Amino acid sequence: MVRRRQFLIATGSTIGSAIVLPQAAWSAWRTIAAPAAWPPAATTLPLGTMPDLAQNKGKAVSPEDPDTGDCSSAPGPRTLLIYDPAFALACRVATHARRNGGFALALENDAGALWYRSILPFLEQDAHVPRRDGAALAQRPGGVQGHGNTDALEQAITITGLTPHAAFFVLSTLAITAGMRISNSRSAGDRHLLAWHLEFRADSPIRPPENPRMNSPMSA
Amino acid sequence: MRSAPLPPHVTQAAFDAALAAFRIALGDAAVVTSTDGLAAYLDPFAPGDASQYSASAALMPSSVDEIRAVLVTANRYRIALWTVSTGRNFAYGGASPRIAGSVVLDLKRMNRILEVDETLAYALVEPGVSYFDLYQHLLDQHSALWLDPPAAGWGSVVGNTLERGFGTTPYGDHAAMQCGMEVVLANGDVVRTGMGAMRNSTSWQVFKAGFGPSYDSMFMQSNFGIVTKLGIWLMPRPAGYRLCHFKFRHDSDLAAIIDTLRPLRLDDTIQSQAVVEHAIRWAAGVSTRRQWYDGAGAMPDTAIDAMASALGIGRWNLRFGLYGPEELVAARYRVIERAFARIPDAQLHAGDYVNATTTPSGGGDGNQVGIPSMAAFQLLNWRGGSGAHVDLSPICPPTGRDALAQYQLVRARATEYGFDYYGGFTAGPRHMHHIFAAIFDRDNAAQSQAARSLLDVLVEQLGAAGYGQYRTHLAYMDLAASQYDFNDHALMRLSETIKGALDPQGILSPGKQGIGGARFEG
Secondary structure (H helix, E strand, O other): OOOHHHHHHHOOOOOOOOOOOOHHHHHHHHHHOOHHHOOOOOOOOOHHHOHHHHHHOOOOOOOOOOOOOOOOOOOOOOEEEEEOOOOHHHHHHHHHHHHOOOEEEEOOOOHHHHHHHHHHHHHHHHHOOEOOOOOEOOOOOOOOOOOOOHHHHHHOOEEEEEEOHHHHHHHHHHHHHOOEEEEEEEEEEEOOEEEEEEEEOOOOOOOOOOOOOEOOHHHO | OOOOOOOOOOOHHHHHHHHHHHHHHHOHHHEEOOHHHHHOOOOOOOOOOHHHHOOOEEEOOOOHHHHHHHHHHHHHHOOOEEEEOOOOOOOOOOOOOOOOOOEEEEOOOOOOEEEEEOOOOEEEEOOOOEHHHHHHHHHHOOOOEEOOOOOOOOOEHHHHHHOOOEOOOOOOEOHHHEEEEEEEOOOOOEEEOHHHHOOOOOOOOOOOOOOOOOOHHHHOOOOOOEEEEEEEEOEEOOOEEEEEEEEEOOHHHHHHHHHHHHHHHHOOOOOOOEEEEEHHHHHOOOOOHHHOOOOOOOOOHHHHHHHHHHHOOOOEEEEEEEEOOHHHHHHHHHHHHHHHOOOOOOEEEEOOOEEOOOOOOOHHHHHOOOOOOOHHHHHHHOOOOOEEEEEEOEEEOOOHHHHHHHHHHHHHHHHHOOOOOOEEEEEOOOOEEEEEEEEEEOOOHHHHHHHHHHHHHHHHHHHHOOOOEOOOOHHHHHHHHHOOOHHHHHHHHHHHHHHHHHOOOOOEOOOHHHOOOHHHOO
16 A cells, blocks of 8 residues: 555655745745744743653754754744645754754644644643643643633643645644634645644633543443 | 524524523533634535534533433523534534534533443443544553544544444444443433343343334434433454455456455455445545646546556555454455456455554554544545535445446546546445545635535435435435435334424424424524
């Protein structure tokens, strides 16, 4: 069976080929992931609690590892970048992100698996990390109760992406269930590549739904 | 200013009073009325205007008692409730109600895995449990059981089973693997089916029938009650497996494939649901259309052949798994190989026999060994833009003649409307369901409208030829139901009679599968 990634490599679509940064696409992405929208860079992520991300940090994402130039528009450390390595632009942005201390996760064939295996556990762990005001973001169980703490909201992680539409659809649908909203999405200069940004809603508990727990069937 | 519609035949004052009662019962945060909040209940793949199926509000109960409290108010004000488990039945309507203005009863907060029995191989779950959730739980428990995921692993186990979804392992007929359920009726009564009707039952999830009439299937694809717990049989992990991919070069091979496959499914030589996929369906999982053809209209045969050749796939591709001890798998494979080798130019490929704890590398393959994925959603990238799809699901007798007739009809109409044939057949022992997806860019109004019209025509023409749908998008429920017309629609009269007896106010999911919607429309 031919996998998507293998196929793209085999046909020389983007991976490993000479990379020319499409300026229009880069501009589109910069607009969405504008640094002004990011939380303070001084806020750090709990490195010890997210091995998958930590392992990826700083890794070259493209065999070319192109010169990334001005890094001012790369995602900040409170932004998780999801990128499709089949697109040269996405690889370059991921490189920017990692060089700026950010975290980038490569999309493979299955955005759903990426969500459940990596993103959701990360959001759950991050929601329990104490913030500047000493409180954890996750205040209440249940997944529907808002808290109205705007300071906590500013510290909440955001997710930005450079992916095709299918991955955006899957990830944004799952993120909405977890209390996030789509703050922006637009074409990244390619018919098949979207730049998008997700953030927690003001009325969200800033906490993804708990994983199901075992309970007695008679207790309901 | 509210932009959402009111529930049908309910005044603003009555609706406000009902919402106030819902908030008392569930808490403010579990009653959704904001435009932003309700946007999540719009069908993202609606062929045409999604607001045609918009909700007036959404409720998120977390328990059976909260559902009962909702029912008291809904009955009092005659508010139509549209029940969803997680609302991700995309291509068939998602979380949207059939009747605009219905209040969505969203059960995703009822997400407990109540029991997994390793000895008797079953699980008892609530509606908010997804296949990913159950899979993760089985992993956490080091379980020796497999679940059978449908194509979209984020779906609800309860929801998919009630909609009669299918997967690709030997447990792929989900409705057939269901055993015992708990149902809240419109009057608030809580019923447990089968052996669960005994207060101290020891066998709720092991024997379906119980004593006397059996009602479980009455609550599938229906609006007779709200299912709050459901038992599902899980597959004991086999010793090992072998995944097979047979490739057939010619478009005309379809009939021979089906006629060869049928006896092997009937006698259980092939144990799993077997999938016969067209080249375009396969290609849409690994590539985009413009890499092969970027012209207007449906992709021509020459381009399909070139694409299939470049990808190393067939015009038709048969996928199935063999499970069990190595000796048995090898024996089964020899019989199967001998049968399909008779089809000219067939290429018969099979992976090595591996231990069942081995994880296949691809999402689609993972489904065949109990691992949920979302890889099927790659199809959204096929045409570019904001990809969406609406699906056609006729039942097909497992004969080459019928399969060819359906394929030719569907492909011809799809071509007329400018759509590629993205389709395939999933073969059980005694039937096949033929799935065709009309893929469109939802930001392109012309494409969206064409998809809607195409499906209308296809449901119509397939029905005229004696092929009924087994599930449809909201837009075609009435049409599909109207085709089940023996004895002047006696089946619908029966359904409406049951509906009237169990839900005299008609508040539960009006319009579901064409039942009970008339009083709320017009």
